[in-house]
Amino acid sequence: MLDESSLASTKQMHTFLTRLEPHDRVLLVGDARQHQAVDAGRPYEQLQDAGIAVARLHDIKRQRDPALKAVVERLSEGEVRDAVRRLEAQGRVHAMAEPDDRLRAVAAAYATNPDGTLVVSPDNQSRGQLNTRIRAALQETGHVGREDRPITVLVPRQDLTGVDRRWAGHYATGDVVRYGRGSPEHALDAGAYARVTAIDGAHNTLTVARGDGSSVTYDPRRLQGVTVYREVERTFAVGDRVQFTAPFRTAKIANREMGTITAMTDRQEMRVRTDSGKTVKFSVDSKAHGPRAHRHLDHGYAVTSYSSQGLTADRVLLYIDSEQAGERLVNQRLAYVALSRGRHDAQIYTDDRDRLSTALSRDVSKSSAHAVRSAEQTPQRDRSPSRHSALRHATTIDAGMTPTSVGRERTLADATPRSTGPRLSTEELQRAREYLARPETQQYLRAREVLHTRTPQPRAAVAIEARHVATVFRELAGERGSRSVPTPADHDACAVDKARDGSRRRGGQW
Numbered sequence: 001m002l003d004e005s006s007l008a009s010t011k012q013m014h015t016f017l018t019r020l021e022p023h024d025r026v027l028l029v030g031d032a033r034q035h036q037a038v039d040a041g042r043p044y045e046q047l048q049d050a051g052i053a054v055a056r057l058h059d060i061k062r063q064r065d066p067a068l069k070a071v072v073e074r075l076s077e078g079e080v081r082d083a084v085r086r087l088e089a090q091g092r093v094h095a096m097a098e099p100d101d102r103l104r105a106v107a108a109a110y111a112t113n114p115d116g117t118l119v120v121s122p123d124n125q126s127r128g129q130l131n132t133r134i135r136a137a138l139q140e141t142g143h144v145g146r147e148d149r150p151i152t153v154l155v156p157r158q159d160l161t162g163v164d165r166r167w168a169g170h171y172a173t174g175d176v177v178r179y180g181r182g183s184p185e186h187a188l189d190a191g192a193y194a195r196v197t198a199i200d201g202a203h204n205t206l207t208v209a210r211g212d213g214s215s216v217t218y219d220p221r222r223l224q225g226v227t228v229y230r231e232v233e234r235t236f237a238v239g240d241r242v243q244f245t246a247p248f249r250t251a252k253i254a255n256r257e258m259g260t261i262t263a264m265t266d267r268q269e270m271r272v273r274t275d276s277g278k279t280v281k282f283s284v285d286s287k288a289h290g291p292r293a294h295r296h297l298d299h300g301y302a303v304t305s306y307s308s309q310g311l312t313a314d315r316v317l318l319y320i321d322s323e324q325a326g327e328r329l330v331n332q333r334l335a336y337v338a339l340s341r342g343r344h345d346a347q348i349y350t351d352d353r354d355r356l357s358t359a360l361s362r363d364v365s366k367s368s369a370h371a372v373r374s375a376e377q378t379p380q381r382d383r384s385p386s387r388h389s390a391l392r393h394a395t396t397i398d399a400g401m402t403p404t405s406v407g408r409e410r411t412l413a414d415a416t417p418r419s420t421g422p423r424l425s426t427e428e429l430q431r432a433r434e435y436l437a438r439p440e441t442q443q444y445l446r447a448r449e450v451l452h453t454r455t456p457q458p459r460a461a462v463a464i465e466a467r468h469v470a471t472v473f474r475e476l477a478g479e480r481g482s483r484s485v486p487t488p489a490d491h492d493a494c495a496v497d498k499a500r501d502g503s504r505r506r507g508g509q510w
Contacts, residue, residue, distance in 0.1 A: 004310050005030035010041025028052075033076060034337050035306055036365070039162075062312060064343050071346070075336040080361040083335070088353070092346060095353040099321065102349045106317050107133035109347065110301065111141050116314030119302035120338040122329035124158070126319055130302035135240065138301075145237040149264055152286045154229040154295045156245070165228060166221045169201035172230075177208060180225035186216045188223075193289075211289045231286070234298065238264060242272060243303060246296035251280040256307045258300045270297075305334045308341050316342035320350045322359040335360040424470045432470035 002008065002016065005028040020026065028044060036042050048054055060076070063069035067090050074083040087093050096102045110117050111134070119134065121127040138144040154176055164170040175196040182190035187210070194208035197215065207217045220226070227246075236242070240261045247255045259274035268285040282294045302319070303311075318338045320330055339346045350356050435441060445464065 001027045001029065003029050004034075005044040006032055006034050006042075007037055007306075007309065008043060009037035009039035010043050011039060012037070013041070013043040031076075033078070033333065035309055035333050038306070042365075060340075062340065062343055065345065068342065068344070068346055072336075072340045075332075075339060078332065080332055080335055081357045083339075084357045084360060087339075087346070087348060093348045093350065093353060093356065095350055095356075097351055099351070102319065102321075102351065103129055103133045106130060106319055106349050107137040109317055110134045111137040111143070113315065114138060114143055117317065118308065118311060118313035118315070118341055119317045119319065120305050120308045120341065121302050121319045122305060122334055124304060126321065127302045127304055130319060131299040134301040135299060138239070139237070144239040148235040148237050149268075150233050150235050151268065151270075151284045151297070152231050152295070153234050153284070153297050154246075155232045155298070157228045157230055160228050165226055167201075168199050168204045168206050168220055171196050171199055171206060171220075171228065173197065173199060174231070176229045176231060177206075178227045178229065179223065180227065181223075183218075183223055186218050186223075187214075188216070236261060236264065236270070236297075236299075238262065241300040243298050243300035243307070244294075244296060245298050246294075248280070248282070248294045248296070250291040251278075251282065251294075253278070253280060256303075256310075258311070305338045309337050311341055312343065313341050314343050315345040316347070318346065318348045320348060320356065320359065322350060322352050322355040328364060330359045331362040331364045332360065333364065424467055424474075428470040428473065429466050432466040432468075432473060435469055435473075436464065436466060 007030075008016070017026070028047070030044055032045050032048070036045075060069055060072055063072050067086070071083045071086050071090075074080075074086065084093070094105065096105060106119060107130070110119060119130055121130055135144060139146055157175065160170055173196055177194050177196065179188045179190065179192050179194070182188050182192065188194065192211065194210050194216075196206055197209050198207035198217075200206075204219055204221065205217050206220055207215055209215050238261055242259055242261060244253050244255065244257045244259070247253065253274065257274055257276070259272040259280075261270060262273050262279070263271040267283075268288075269281065269283050271279060271281045273279045282292050284295050284297065285293070286295065316338060322330060339348075348356070
């Protein structure tokens with residue numbers, strides 16, 4: 001049984017399914033409207049599109065407050081603007097222009113009733129600021145001890161992609177590398193840690209110091225399954241809420257599990273009681289090694305919405321800066337996940353009440369290569385489950401989906417008007433992808449989005465994809481008599497604007 005299946009990437013799902021025996025049965029549990037995988041793919045939705053057997057749960061059990069339950073029901077149907085209007089009518093939306101005022105208000109609200117309260121933030125920067133403010137407020141009220149102990153914890157380098165980790169130039173001296181698979185050739189055990197001491201970008205080699213002090217130099221392309229961390233100092237005290245930021249397999253604690261510190265010693269040993277009732281004792285000393293050493297820890301008062309998926313709290317406080325956070329962070333999925341965590345209450349603290357609905361209404365659903373090909377090549381698709389007999393022993397529970405939202409979760413092939421013109425070539429699509437990847441294009445798109453949300457009647461966000469731009473390039477080429485690509489200086493008539501306007505002429509869908 002795989003829970004929170006919407007978060008699984010294509011690679012993860014493939015690894016899982018290929019390990020199954022012929023007579024095994026699989027139950028995937030999740031909600032297609034919640035967050036999708038950080039890495040590539042959306043296999044949970046694609047399996048449903050391919051005809052996997054589905055059982056849908058429509059009755060929401062978590063929300064005990066009728067008014068809040070009605071809001072979550074509207075969010076599950078994709079009616080975000082109506083959900084926000086209901087929250088405003090219930091007095092659950094608080095607008096404060098100054099970030100400092102919002103941070104102070106959230107910290108004060110948390111400190112008044114810390115038990116059963118969860119703060120959700122879209123990004124790690126504001127999450128860290130909220131944790132600092134809330135922790136200070138709790139120390140003033142006596143909920144957290146005043147005897148702070150500095151601890152050096154490991155924080156993932158989220159700026160490194162899988163491809164980046166293959167090139168030495170992307171590392172920094174002092175980075176801590178964990179080897180998930182290990183390497184007998186370099187005497188690196190599975191699960192071992194090493195510190196980067198030297199980088200040779202020209203020859204693409206890293207030199208790392210093992211736990212015993214010895215060094216080894218290797219080409220990072222030859223080692224897979226590595227995770228890169230940087231060391232950051234945090235202060236902890238008895239009573240602090242903490243979150244495990246990596247699995248602690250020895251103690252059987254999952255990634256993102258929450259708990260409370262019940263004891264600390266001068267030897268940097270810590271005892272934590274998890275929310276599930278388990279008590280675990282471990283070392284957070286940077287020199288400690290072995291099965292009882294674990295430095296993947298952070299304050300757990302505020303969490304990102306990805307981390308909150310799967311959690312339940314009595315009360316949720318959602319912090320949103322609509323101007324600072326882009327659509328990849330503030331969107332429909334954030335609204336649905338965060339506001340549905342609370343049993344009895346949910347409050348939003350934002351910078352601009354008027355922009356809130358627009359920001360939370362943005363749809364950032366992934367497309368897939370299969371869906372794009374289907375949209376370009378296939379006029380109609382046969383969805384009969386009988387065509388997919390290989391999936392007859394797999395089942396999905398899609399919790400939270402309603403009949404009106406099912407259509408919105410279909411692939412791009414269903415949401416896209418079929419093209420009657422000539423197909424786009426691989427070269428045209430690649431040219432469009434390169435154009436969209438330009439830093440100046442990305443900067444321009446972000447600026448346009450901010451301007452649109454500031455207008456008296458905000459325009460709905462439209463996702464611009466390579467095929468949209470490629471279509472416009474073809475039109476521009478016909479006008480100019482060539483296939484030249486517009487330069488950043490041509491933004492007054494650039495492809496992204498034409499693609500955006502063309503999308504609106506077709507009802508806001510591509």
